Amino acid sequence: MKDYKAYFIIPASPSQVYLALTVETTIHLWTGEEAQMEAVPDTEFSMWGGSIAGKNLAFEPDRKIVQEWYFGDETEQSIVTIKLHEHKQGTSMEVRQSNIPDEAYDDIVDGWQNTYAAALIDFYME
Template sequence: MKDYKKYYSIPATPDEIYMALTNPITIELWTGEVAEMSTEPGSEFSMWEGSITGKNLEFEPGKKIVQQWYFDGQSDNSIVTIKLHADKQGTSAELRHTNIPDDDFDDLVDGWNNSYFGALTEFFEGE
């Protein structure tokens, strides 16, 4: 199991980023895919046609999102924590993803950098 931590600079306010990560309609705008998402702790979510699924654990509007991501056959909880901090460019998004299966690590890092935060950054840069 591995952990991953990275900061992403996104040209939007923390509230705008929070909305883009928690509202299923906004998620669809930047991913191009239908998403199931709720800010109700304990609710399940699904993105990218089910390639990312899990449970929503904690929300702090405009500041923090905590989720458990599911991996087949994994007994340890894989926890994603995203903290949003205002900065000069807009928002510094702090990502911490724990207990990533070794076999999934490289693909997951690529997904975070390109499909997830990469696409989110492009979405706000294009506005």
């Protein structure tokens, strides 16, 4: 199992980024895919047409999202923590993901960098 940490600069305020990550209709706008999301702990979510699915664990409006991402039959939970920090160019989005299965690590890193963060950045650059 591996861990991943990265920072992405999103050209929008922390409150805008938070809404983009927690409101179904906004998630659909920046991903182009159906989403199921409710900013309530202990609810399940899915994004990117089900490619990302899991359970919401905690929310701090405009500041922090904690989720468990499912990986098939893995026994250890993969926990994703997204922290939003004000930045002179908008928001610094800090991403931490723990317990990524070794065989999925490269795909997860690529997904964070070239799909998830890239789509969010593009959404606010338009």
